[in-house]
Amino acid sequence: MANLPSGNRDSFSSKFGVIAAAAGSAVGLGNIWRFPLVTTQNGGGAFLMLYIGFIILIGIPVMLSEFTIGRRAQLNAFGSFKKLAPKSPWYLVGSLGIITAFAILSFYSTVAGWTLEYLVQAVSGKLLHTDDMVSNFAGFSSSSARPVIWQLVIMVITGLVVYGGIKKGIEKFTKILMPVLVILIALVVVRSVTLPGAGEGIRYLFIPDWSAVNFKTVLMALGQAAFSLSIGMGTLITYGSYIQKDNHLLKTASQVAFTDTFIAILASLMVIPAIFAFSVGSVDQMSPGPGLVFEVLPNVFKAMPGGVVFAVIFFFLLCVAALTSTISVLEVVVAYLKEELKLSRGKATLIASVSISVLGVLATLSFGVLSNFLIFGKTIFGLLDFASANIMLTFGALLIVIFVGWKLGKINFLDELSNQGQLKSSLYKVVFFIIRYIAPVAIGIIAVAALFIKGI
Numbered sequence: 001m002a003n004l005p006s007g008n009r010d011s012f013s014s015k016f017g018v019i020a021a022a023a024g025s026a027v028g029l030g031n032i033w034r035f036p037l038v039t040t041q042n043g044g045g046a047f048l049m050l051y052i053g054f055i056i057l058i059g060i061p062v063m064l065s066e067f068t069i070g071r072r073a074q075l076n077a078f079g080s081f082k083k084l085a086p087k088s089p090w091y092l093v094g095s096l097g098i099i100t101a102f103a104i105l106s107f108y109s110t111v112a113g114w115t116l117e118y119l120v121q122a123v124s125g126k127l128l129h130t131d132d133m134v135s136n137f138a139g140f141s142s143s144s145a146r147p148v149i150w151q152l153v154i155m156v157i158t159g160l161v162v163y164g165g166i167k168k169g170i171e172k173f174t175k176i177l178m179p180v181l182v183i184l185i186a187l188v189v190v191r192s193v194t195l196p197g198a199g200e201g202i203r204y205l206f207i208p209d210w211s212a213v214n215f216k217t218v219l220m221a222l223g224q225a226a227f228s229l230s231i232g233m234g235t236l237i238t239y240g241s242y243i244q245k246d247n248h249l250l251k252t253a254s255q256v257a258f259t260d261t262f263i264a265i266l267a268s269l270m271v272i273p274a275i276f277a278f279s280v281g282s283v284d285q286m287s288p289g290p291g292l293v294f295e296v297l298p299n300v301f302k303a304m305p306g307g308v309v310f311a312v313i314f315f316f317l318l319c320v321a322a323l324t325s326t327i328s329v330l331e332v333v334v335a336y337l338k339e340e341l342k343l344s345r346g347k348a349t350l351i352a353s354v355s356i357s358v359l360g361v362l363a364t365l366s367f368g369v370l371s372n373f374l375i376f377g378k379t380i381f382g383l384l385d386f387a388s389a390n391i392m393l394t395f396g397a398l399l400i401v402i403f404v405g406w407k408l409g410k411i412n413f414l415d416e417l418s419n420q421g422q423l424k425s426s427l428y429k430v431v432f433f434i435i436r437y438i439a440p441v442a443i444g445i446i447a448v449a450a451l452f453i454k455g456i
């Protein structure tokens, strides 16, 4: 027990456990249904280079800021700010994180539920016998019962894992499922890139087209990098608080960022070459999200020899990717309720899951009976998605780096990163410089621009 950070607080038991959990959070729908098309439509290799640049330059430093806050305070996202900056309003950043978690999970669980429906449709053979994928999806998503039931199933699974705690719930679940996810994606990639005609898709994906890059593309690359790494709302503060004191944080953050990016590239190799091979439409005209996953790809599987097997694998892996993300978001709220309101883990999980589900059901129904209920011209789902992913996460990330760079300060940051002076690296100071000066400017620009430019 010598390595346990404090008394009887639950923690990750191994380095691999930390990486599986944090990469599990990072790898999600963002990698599979957004990254491949966004990359292909915005300059291919050029976008990829920008994206990787942002992951290294901004993503890893912000992730490290979150890990540092959590591990230093040994508390949930809200309590961490209260402890590290007592008698100041910084705890509001924690509150923002908890609210963002609420908002993200409500619409994310809608989509995660859809993946379950499609998994069942694929297994039963119904999906590949469907003639019109567009009306199949429209019919399902606008109905009232099935999408809600699937969403609740997702929330129950998520709740059960979180109820299990860190070691016996989250770590155990992600340690098994993340390797499974990688293997399954690799299987579909092999199928996709060996299809006749796949080469054109691969070229389209990787050959840099710098003429497609403009200010908006740059902002999109940074926004996608932030969403994909799950930074900006306290997920990684919460997970950071369960990381043991001897863990090499810089190494861990780099490994998580590498895994997330690697899987995003694999996901692109899974999706894009297959779309080209079966010429199911022009990639430039497709929109990322439901259209790609629930309409275009089912047509690809239909045309593919042995497609039913790949359809089942694909929707299963999508569901796994979503679940390892939903648990990380629920844990933010559960850790908060447990530590701040002194509830048991069971009660905290129940209260968090039920209240998020209520909002979630409204998000799900906004594709059907509530489709005309608009706030600021958006459906409930649209508003939750836009407000959390575009606004709250970016402002959250901005405030987090300002907190570490200007309030927590260099001495505390270096002390935590170096495990109280036990580790040495000249990179630590470089990272702090980025957190203090570069990241706030870069994130500040996208935070403001996201309010005004459509489609970022």
Ligand code: PHE
Pocket: 025, 026, 027, 028, 029, 030, 031, 104, 227, 228, 229, 230, 231, 233, 235, 325, 328, 329
């Ligand atoms: N990173 C996840 C994805 O790519 C989404 C997410 C954002 C999860 C923020 C947790 C917190 O899908």
